[in-house]
Amino acid sequence: MTFLETPIEFLKGVGPQRAQVLQRELEVFTYGDLLMQFPFRYVDKSQLGKINTIDVESSYVVLRGLISNVHLSGTGRATRLSALFSDGTGTVELIWFQGVKWVQESIKPNVEYIVMGKPSMFNGHINIAHPELEPVRSDETASRHPYIPVYSTTEKLKAKGLTSKGLSKLTEALLAQSMGKIPEVLPLSVIQKYKLPSREAALKAIHFPANNTEIQLATQRMKFEELFFLQLDYQYAKYQRQQHAQGHIFSVVGEKFNRFYKEKLPFDLTGAQKRVIKEIRADMKSGHQMNRLLQGDVGSGKTLVALLCMLIALDNNCQACLMAPTEILATQHFNTIARFLDGLDIKVELLTGSLKTSEKRKIKERILSGETDILIGTHALIEDTVQFKQLGFVVIDEQHRFGVEQRAKLWAKNVVPPHVLVMTATPIPRTLAMTLYGDLDCSVIDELPPGRKPIKTIHATDAQRLKLFSFMRRQIAEGRQVYVVYPLIDESEKSDLKYLMDGYESIARDFPLPEYQIAIVHGKMPSEDKDYEMKRFKDGIANIMVSTTVIEVGVDVPNATVMVIENAERFGLSQLHQLRGRVGRGGGQSYCVLMTKDKLTTSGKERIQTMVDSTDGFRIAEADLKLRGPGDIQGLQQSGILQLKLADIVNDEPIVRAARETVQHILDADPDLAQYENACLALYIKKKRTANDWGKIS
Numbered sequence: 001m002t003f004l005e006t007p008i009e010f011l012k013g014v015g016p017q018r019a020q021v022l023q024r025e026l027e028v029f030t031y032g033d034l035l036m037q038f039p040f041r042y043v044d045k046s047q048l049g050k051i052n053t054i055d056v057e058s059s060y061v062v063l064r065g066l067i068s069n070v071h072l073s074g075t076g077r078a079t080r081l082s083a084l085f086s087d088g089t090g091t092v093e094l095i096w097f098q099g100v101k102w103v104q105e106s107i108k109p110n111v112e113y114i115v116m117g118k119p120s121m122f123n124g125h126i127n128i129a130h131p132e133l134e135p136v137r138s139d140e141t142a143s144r145h146p147y148i149p150v151y152s153t154t155e156k157l158k159a160k161g162l163t164s165k166g167l168s169k170l171t172e173a174l175l176a177q178s179m180g181k182i183p184e185v186l187p188l189s190v191i192q193k194y195k196l197p198s199r200e201a202a203l204k205a206i207h208f209p210a211n212n213t214e215i216q217l218a219t220q221r222m223k224f225e226e227l228f229f230l231q232l233d234y235q236y237a238k239y240q241r242q243q244h245a246q247g248h249i250f251s252v253v254g255e256k257f258n259r260f261y262k263e264k265l266p267f268d269l270t271g272a273q274k275r276v277i278k279e280i281r282a283d284m285k286s287g288h289q290m291n292r293l294l295q296g297d298v299g300s301g302k303t304l305v306a307l308l309c310m311l312i313a314l315d316n317n318c319q320a321c322l323m324a325p326t327e328i329l330a331t332q333h334f335n336t337i338a339r340f341l342d343g344l345d346i347k348v349e350l351l352t353g354s355l356k357t358s359e360k361r362k363i364k365e366r367i368l369s370g371e372t373d374i375l376i377g378t379h380a381l382i383e384d385t386v387q388f389k390q391l392g393f394v395v396i397d398e399q400h401r402f403g404v405e406q407r408a409k410l411w412a413k414n415v416v417p418p419h420v421l422v423m424t425a426t427p428i429p430r431t432l433a434m435t436l437y438g439d440l441d442c443s444v445i446d447e448l449p450p451g452r453k454p455i456k457t458i459h460a461t462d463a464q465r466l467k468l469f470s471f472m473r474r475q476i477a478e479g480r481q482v483y484v485v486y487p488l489i490d491e492s493e494k495s496d497l498k499y500l501m502d503g504y505e506s507i508a509r510d511f512p513l514p515e516y517q518i519a520i521v522h523g524k525m526p527s528e529d530k531d532y533e534m535k536r537f538k539d540g541i542a543n544i545m546v547s548t549t550v551i552e553v554g555v556d557v558p559n560a561t562v563m564v565i566e567n568a569e570r571f572g573l574s575q576l577h578q579l580r581g582r583v584g585r586g587g588g589q590s591y592c593v594l595m596t597k598d599k600l601t602t603s604g605k606e607r608i609q610t611m612v613d614s615t616d617g618f619r620i621a622e623a624d625l626k627l628r629g630p631g632d633i634q635g636l637q638q639s640g641i642l643q644l645k646l647a648d649i650v651n652d653e654p655i656v657r658a659a660r661e662t663v664q665h666i667l668d669a670d671p672d673l674a675q676y677e678n679a680c681l682a683l684y685i686k687k688k689r690t691a692n693d694w695g696k697i698s
């Protein structure tokens with residue numbers, strides 16, 4: 001056991017009780033864990049406020065002065081402790097409702113204190129409840145520690161005396177005995193190249209900085225370290241796969257591809273589509289298994305690229321499969337692809353959860369015998385009972401709903417793992433892609449097929465509803481179709497469902513039969529009804545589709561030219577962008593109408609304005625990330641980036657990039673981390689693998 005692995009209860013001042021609460025509240029089990037609890041801010045002791053100029057609206061003040069009149073009142077749960085605090089310009093009241101006895105005993109008379117906390121106004125006086133207290137130290141110590149680190153803490157920690165101050169004391173005690181015991185974890189060459197402080201120095205400085213420069217350097221170093229190891233996790237797995245997992249070599253482009261290209265493809269590929277196919281072709285010939293992310297805005301023609309690649313797999317005597325996140329989408333892909341391949345003697349099948357058991361069994365037999373060339377389906381495809389004769393190429397549509405583990409299950413479906421192409425229409429900002437999909441290579445389709453007119457986006461409120469309805473009538477009179485989408489954030493939310501039904505009824509009144517036909521789709525409907533309604537809209541029988549966001553991804557009705565989004569302020573940017581992408585797919589001018597209430601929050605306004613200003617998915621994704629942070633972006637919840645302690649992938653893009661490049665550089669030269677200089681990294685990987693067994697399969 002190394003110093004940093006020492007259980008936290010061995011630290012002087014901790015003991016079993018505090019150890020337990022540290023574990024439960026902060027997941028601090030060891031010395032090392034405690035050092036990784038970083039201050040979330042620092043109070044500069046020289047930046048003192050004065051009591052006579054306190055702004056009671058401010059969230060935090062730092063004062064320096066003397067405590068007097070310590071006074072205990074009430075009994076039992078109503079016990080409170082109050083004290084007066086003066087700095088020569090005025091007096092405030094300090095109050096405690098909890099940990100009263102402990103505070104009372106620790107306050108010393110005639111000692112100058114620094115007091116920090118949130119001021120509030122009560123009965124005409126300013127008070128500060130549960131302030132942080134820190135005795136002013138002698139000048140010499142004070143100048144060595146001009147900053148007070150502020151740590152996050154919880155009520156349960158505070159009840160054990162582990163306030164920010166308490167945590168800081170423990171950390172200080174730990175650092176005092178850690179001299180020479182905090183080993184470096186980054187290779188020396190990296191430290192030198194970026195002129196990083198050593199790990200020991202950085203940890204000391206991040207908790208007890210001597211000046212602002214130290215804070216900056218230490219923070220940069222710890223952020224770099226954090227991102228470096230995140231990248232190492234991904235990239236090491238990727239390099240191992242490349243080295244040791246051989247891939248199918250698809251050497252020929254044969255009859256199936258060529259016949260489709262010449263006889264069936266009704267248009268020319270865009271330049272971007274051609275480029276991406278070339279990138280994928282190169283992977284397919286390399287002898288290594290491909291794991292590639294294909295990004296492209298909605299309607300950019302990803303599905304077609306995927307189909308062409310599947311045909312190459314078929315030409316090389318392999319099967320291919322395409323996995324979609326929902327049944328609606330899988331069915332739609334099946335229909336599109338079956339139509340494209342009509343007359344080419346290629347067997348395409350659809351496998352979904354709602355098929356009868358006997359049908360499923362028959363399909364599975366045909367997959368195993370190799371009779372089926374292309375299999376399309378939902379999650380059902382990754383079940384162990386689905387076995388291929390020779391699976392060579394896998395397409396995963398809308399990746400963000402599938403995790404690494406699911407991908408790994410697909411790799412395992414063949415002795416030689418299939419090439420994997422992951423398609424996503426959710427444009428991911430580059431930093432995020434680098435972090436989140438560190439193990440994938442990336443291709444981007446950054447060009448829309450020709451002839452598309454940019455969608456016009458309009459912001460409107462209820463006052464303009466009549467105008468909206470007459471606009472919808474004019475579009476329908478021209479033979480166009482209209483979507484009206486309601487938020488149904490939570491399918492179990494009754495009030496949301498009521499919104500949708502009320503909306504449907506009001507539209508049904510204004511667009512009466514027989515002139516107008518309205519379809520409706522929501523998640524609570526049985527899937528046959530959904531399919532029936534979708535079909536009515538796709539076939540052009542229904543003029544208006546009223547729905548929830550179930551139509552968000554992938555649904556393709558080129559004749560639809562108007563997307564009305566109700567309560568648009570309740571949607572996130574990427575969702576709005578996805579929804580808008582449902583129109584503008586044919587040749588006609590398309591419109592997106594964002595209906596909102598009159599008064600919007602600042603961020604609501606910003607989201608709506610971003611949509612009105614831009615149709616560029618990448619720009620919108622960047623804005624989304626800045627507005628909401630990564631936590632709200634779909635699919636990121638399970639990924640490691642949300643557990644980052646210090647780094648922030650939005651604002652630390654240069655560090656993300658540097659960490660990634662550094663890791664690649666190291667692995668290019670030493671993919672197995674066998675060199676002496678990389679021993680610390682090899683050790684890290686080894687520990688991680690034992691701790692986390694699924695690492696083996698990725």
Ligand code: ADP
Pocket residue numbers: 267268269270273296297298299300301302303304305425449450554556558585
């Ligand atoms: P994505 O999957 O990226 O959303 P799709 O592959 O579904 O896009 O393509 C959207 C529509 O554009 C489809 O109707 C498709 O047939 C058509 N399309 C794809 N590529 C081209 C192209 N190069 N030229 C014209 N139309 C295209």
Ligand code: MG
Pocket residue numbers: 299302303554
């Ligand atoms: Mg698509």
